[in-house]
Amino acid sequence: MELLDNLALGFSTAFLVQNVLYCFVGVLLGTAVGVLPGIGPTATVAMLLPITFSFEPVTALIMLAGIYYGAQYGGSTTAILINLPGESSAAVTALDGHAMARQGRAGPALAAAAIGSFIAGTVATVVLAVAAPPLADIALKFGPAEYFSLVLLGLIVSIALARGSALKALAMIALGIMFGTVGQDIYTGTPRFVFDQRELYGGIDFVSVAVGMFGVAEILRNLENEHTRTATVGKVKNLWPTAEDRRRIVGPILRGTGLGAALGVLPGGGHVLASFTSYAVEKRISKRKQEFGRGAIEGVAGPESANNAAAQTSFIPLLTLGLPAHPVMALMIGAFIVHGITPGPNVITDEPALFWGLIASMWIGNVLLVLLNLPLIGMWVRMLRIPYAVLFPMIILFAAIGTYSLSFNAFDVYAIAFFGLLGYILIKCGCEPAPLLLGFVLGPLLEENLRRALIISRGDATVFLTRPISASLLVVAVVALVIAVLPAISKRREEVFTEDDA
Amino acid sequence: MxxxxxxxxxxxxxxxxxxxxxxxxxxxxxxxxxxxxxxxxxxxxxxxxxxxxxxxxxxxxxxxxGEVVEFGAIPWRAVAALTVALVFFGFTVRRLGFVPTSLVTAFLVTLASQRVKLLTALAVAAGLTVASTLIFVVGLQLRIPLFGPWLGL
The missing domain is CATH 1.10.287 (Helix Hairpins)
Structure with missing residues (x-):
């Protein structure tokens, strides 16, 4: 019954009027800023962080959590409506979500995302409350070898996302990893591939890569044939999911929730893995594989649920180990420290009201999110009616401002142009941008853990195979690679016959 | 095959x-x-x-x-306009300040479209500058000077 006492304490904290109010303000602001094109959750939280510094610690952290959920949902909204994911996890949502929007089904896509997020958030909050302490023990068993194998698995899984050849997807992953090595080496501090530019020492910003690869490249594609292009999206038919849609999203939401809750615990890109894995799973088990990438509602509901569940459970490593699982969690650590709290195992015992209050407020945040966004779907969909001549300058300008505001570094803006051009050419050649983005995010983790594992094992490379968790992860990775490569050959033959109507 | x-x-x-x-x-x-x-x-x-x-x-x-991928034409005008606009923004935002930089950047971006008329481009640029100033500087308290040192302010 300890859990109930704890939750009672949590809800009594979270239900204080000012906490509910600021949670709501947080969700509202987070959604409003997150929905701006080119600004993802990380940028949103970073920009809104200073506002919270003047509040009580509990209120401030609850508001920040609200901002985070709002921003994440706002990011999914832009991913669906204008194919501009602000963060790697939303890149998956954009695949089918935007295809649905183009068919005039933006409403159901947004509703599926909101409902999936709410269910996933509710379930994951319970998981977080029940499982935080025991799961922290498992996470403690993860050494560098396990991290390395896990990251490798994540990268291999992302091949399933690519529509084109597995070979190109692999090369895109490698390219992403390469760009991830730019900047100072973590162990020796040697600046790598910086061309003597001090601004590049910190590495290339994720936002620049995402905005360039997805935003600029997409705009260039749209401007290719202006004379034939009539409208970006089809007419908006109905705002609500049909009975058929509702039936189709139940399974993906439940599976996505489970996957997300489990993978979100793993520090380092768990939320990205969760949404990518959920998409791969849904695509694999679906009877309508050919619809994926062309507007399958399962491809929106599953990853969105997984993403949101992972967002909740990624608080576990933060609150129990003090490990940020996510760039936003790194910002949260900053917020904890500003308020004089050191994140880590002591938070549960030293600040029970804060710990359980935060957990309770996550659920309240999710309720507010769904209350706020379901009625507003109509308004977000109307965003699509903005003429393209206004929309694309807005995306570019806001993206430039948003990216620049992250660290006031002009190179981040130049990088948008660079990655926009590179992405445009590669996409034209049939390469998908999503694997590159994942390689870019996970590459540094791959290198760090590879090197650390080998240092610990004194250069013995078999450590990856002798540790059971690591070995099983690698086996799964190899199986996934084989599966990804083999059907690609036979499937492409099928597509020759079925693709004409696409 | x-x-x-x-x-x-x-x-x-x-x-x-x-x-x-x-x-x-x-x-x-x-x-x-x-x-x-x-x-x-x-x-x-x-x-x-x-x-x-x-x-x-x-x-x-x-x-x-090989895979059959249609390569299509390259919109050189858009490529040039977007690149120039982004480089301009990065280079001048500190020097000219937020308002003039946003105005010119937005204007340059609108030129990417072949069908845009000069008046429309100016109107879009002005509107976006007002909107972004309200959102980012007034709303989000972004610490970028509105007008920069190049303008002697």
Whole structure:
């Protein structure tokens, strides 16, 4: 019954009027800023962080959590409506979500995302409350070898996302990893591939890569044939999911929730893995594989649920180990420290009201999110009616401002142009941008853990195979690679016959 | 499978070979270290080599049995306008300040479209400048001066 006492304490904290109010303000602001094109959750939280510094610690952290959920949902909204994911996890949502929007089904896509997020958030909050302490023990068993194998698995899984050849997807992953090595080496501090530019020492910003690869490249594609292009999206038919849609999203939401809750615990890109894995799973088990990438509602509901569940459970490593699982969690650590709290195992015992209050407020945040966004779907969909001549300058300008505001570094803006051009050419050649983005995010983790594992094992490379968790992860990775490569050959033959109507 | 050449495949493969090769060669100038204690150059060298190999495989496959991808025209005007606009923004935002930089950047971006009229472009640029000033500077308290040192303010 300890859990109930704890939750009672949590809800009594979270239900204080000012906490509910600021949670709501947080969700509202987070959604409003997150929905701006080119600004993802990380940028949103970073920009809104200073506002919270003047509040009580509990209120401030609850508001920040609200901002985070709002921003994440706002990011999914832009991913669906204008194919501009602000963060790697939303890149998956954009695949089918935007295809649905183009068919005039933006409403159901947004509703599926909101409902999936709410269910996933509710379930994951319970998981977080029940499982935080025991799961922290498992996470403690993860050494560098396990991290390395896990990251490798994540990268291999992302091949399933690519529509084109597995070979190109692999090369895109490698390219992403390469760009991830730019900047100072973590162990020796040697600046790598910086061309003597001090601004590049910190590495290339994720936002620049995402905005360039997805935003600029997409705009260039749209401007290719202006004379034939009539409208970006089809007419908006109905705002609500049909009975058929509702039936189709139940399974993906439940599976996505489970996957997300489990993978979100793993520090380092768990939320990205969760949404990518959920998409791969849904695509694999679906009877309508050919619809994926062309507007399958399962491809929106599953990853969105997984993403949101992972967002909740990624608080576990933060609150129990003090490990940020996510760039936003790194910002949260900053917020904890500003308020004089050191994140880590002591938070549960030293600040029970804060710990359980935060957990309770996550659920309240999710309720507010769904209350706020379901009625507003109509308004977000109307965003699509903005003429393209206004929309694309807005995306570019806001993206430039948003990216620049992250660290006031002009190179981040130049990088948008660079990655926009590179992405445009590669996409034209049939390469998908999503694997590159994942390689870019996970590459540094791959290198760090590879090197650390080998240092610990004194250069013995078999450590990856002798540790059971690591070995099983690698086996799964190899199986996934084989599966990804083999059907690609036979499937492409099928597509020759079925693709004409696409 | 029918034999066919694919220009996009060869181009993509070529890009991978080029960038992968460049990174691999570049990483030779850093200490490689040993597998036990990898230097900063070890990992980039391995990944760069893998990438170049994958690129080569894509080129070969593109020459023998390429994917059919329609390459299409390149909108040179849009490419130029977007690049110039972004570089302009990065270079001048500190020097000219937020308002003039946003105005010129937005104007340059609108020129990417072939169908845009001058008046529309100016109106869009002005509107976006007002909107972004309200959102980012007034709303989000972004600490960028509205007008910068180049304007003598």
């Amino acid at each position: 029918e034999r066919r050449r694919s220009f996009p495949d060869v181009l993509a493969g070529g890009i991978f070979v080029l960038i992968g090769g460049a990174f691999a060669v570049g990483s030779l100038s850093y200490s490689l270290g040993t597998p036990l204690r990898m230097g900063p150059g070890y990992f980039p060298l391995v990944v760069g080599a893998i990438m170049a190999a994958l690129g080569l495989a894509i080129v070969v496959k593109g020459l023998i049995a």
